[in-house]
Amino acid sequence: xxxxxxxxxxxxxxxxxxxxxxxxxxxxxxxxxxxxxxxxxxxxxxxxxxxxxxxxxxxxxxxxxxxxxxxxxxxxxxxxxxxxxxxxxxxxxxxxxxxxxxxxxxxxxxxxxxxxxxxxxxxxxxxxxxxxxxxxxxxxxxxxxxxxxxxxxxxxxxxxxxxxxxxxxxxxxxxxxxxxxxxxxxxxxxxxxxxxxxxxxxxxxxxxxxxxxxxxxxxxxxxxxxxxxxxxxxxxxxxxxxxxxxxxxxxxxxxxxxxxxxxxxxxxxxxxxxxxxxxxxxxxxxxxxxxxxxxxxxxxxxxx
Ligand SMILES: NC(=[NH2+])NCCC[C@H](N)C(=O)O
Numbered sequence: 001x002x003x004x005x006x007x008x009x010x011x012x013x014x015x016x017x018x019x020x021x022x023x024x025x026x027x028x029x030x031x032x033x034x035x036x037x038x039x040x041x042x043x044x045x046x047x048x049x050x051x052x053x054x055x056x057x058x059x060x061x062x063x064x065x066x067x068x069x070x071x072x073x074x075x076x077x078x079x080x081x082x083x084x085x086x087x088x089x090x091x092x093x094x095x096x097x098x099x100x101x102x103x104x105x106x107x108x109x110x111x112x113x114x115x116x117x118x119x120x121x122x123x124x125x126x127x128x129x130x131x132x133x134x135x136x137x138x139x140x141x142x143x144x145x146x147x148x149x150x151x152x153x154x155x156x157x158x159x160x161x162x163x164x165x166x167x168x169x170x171x172x173x174x175x176x177x178x179x180x181x182x183x184x185x186x187x188x189x190x191x192x193x194x195x196x197x198x199x200x201x202x203x204x205x206x207x208x209x210x211x212x213x214x215x216x217x218x219x220x221x222x223x224x225x226x227x228x229x230x231x232x233x234x235x236x237x238x239x240x241x242x243x244x245x246x247x248x249x250x251x252x253x254x255x256x257x258x259x260x261x262x263x264x265x266x267x268x269x270x271x272x273x274x275x276x277x278x279x280x281x282x283x284x285x286x287x288x289x290x291x292x293x294x295x296x297x298x299x300x301x302x303x304x
Pocket of ligand 1: 034035038084086087135136137197198200201290291292293295296
């Protein structure tokens with residue numbers, strides 16, 4: 001049995017699911033893609049090659065090995081995208097909450113059955129159908145749960161809006177002792193530079209009291225100011241529109257002072273090191289073409 005425990009984004013990692021790029025399938029048609037950055041690369045003929053993405057993910061697996069983190073991988077589904085393990089389920093405290101994910105991605109959860117079998121059935125939660133929620137939108141910060149959502153009336157026309165207000169309400173009811181704060185995120189089906197696909201595409205805590213943030217990812221300035229107030233302006237690393245597009249907020253913490261980051265995130269990695277953080281660099285630029293990065297492709301099961 002697995003004793004699940006996750007209460008924040010940065011405590012020492014012990015067990016994690018890492019997605020896989022093996023048998024990722026052929027280049028999707030534009031109408032099959034479900035995020036604008038993939039569409040951009042399909043149109044440009046620069047959609048990432050499976051072999052390159054497999055190499056990038058193996059570099060992450062190596063780092064987990066170095067830090068003695070137990071790694072689970074999904075069972076392979078032939079010709080199916082299983083890179084972004086983060087979104088299909090998520091752990092809050094000792095609960096494993098199955099996501100109600102985009103229908104295009106539904107089969108990804110079945111591939112985790114071997115992991116799910118190791119979890120006490122009382123700790124597995126299946127939300128009702130009206131709840132839309134994906135793990136990339138759920139972020140833990142000790143007594144807080146942050147949730148990315150989209151409050152526009154045109155929610156249903158945005159394939160990039162993945163967590164609805166029913167999802168926020170569901171988490172509030174499930175964890176009455178937590179401070180649940182939702183954030184209304186900028187969405188665009190066509191321009192990846194104006195699209196915060198999930199909360200982790202524009203914000204993420206790092207260390208004990210710091211965070212990476214992209215101001216314009218928030219539709220409502222008061223949501224952004226809530227985080228400025230909570231973390232303190234001097235503890236926030238602000239990223240630009242291009243840095244957001246390159247997914248600088250989507251690094252992944254192994255410990256309060258150890259992160260995995262992309263090798264080309266020079267400005268961010270320099271800031272992290274200046275704060276005493278050990279930065280394990282990996283190439284992840286090919287994966288990033290699908291509008292996800294390191295946090296998106298990992299799902300923590302146990303942290304200290
Ligand atoms: N947690 C994340 N930000 N995940 C990114 C997932 C990207 C994937 N292309 C999708 O649209 O679903």
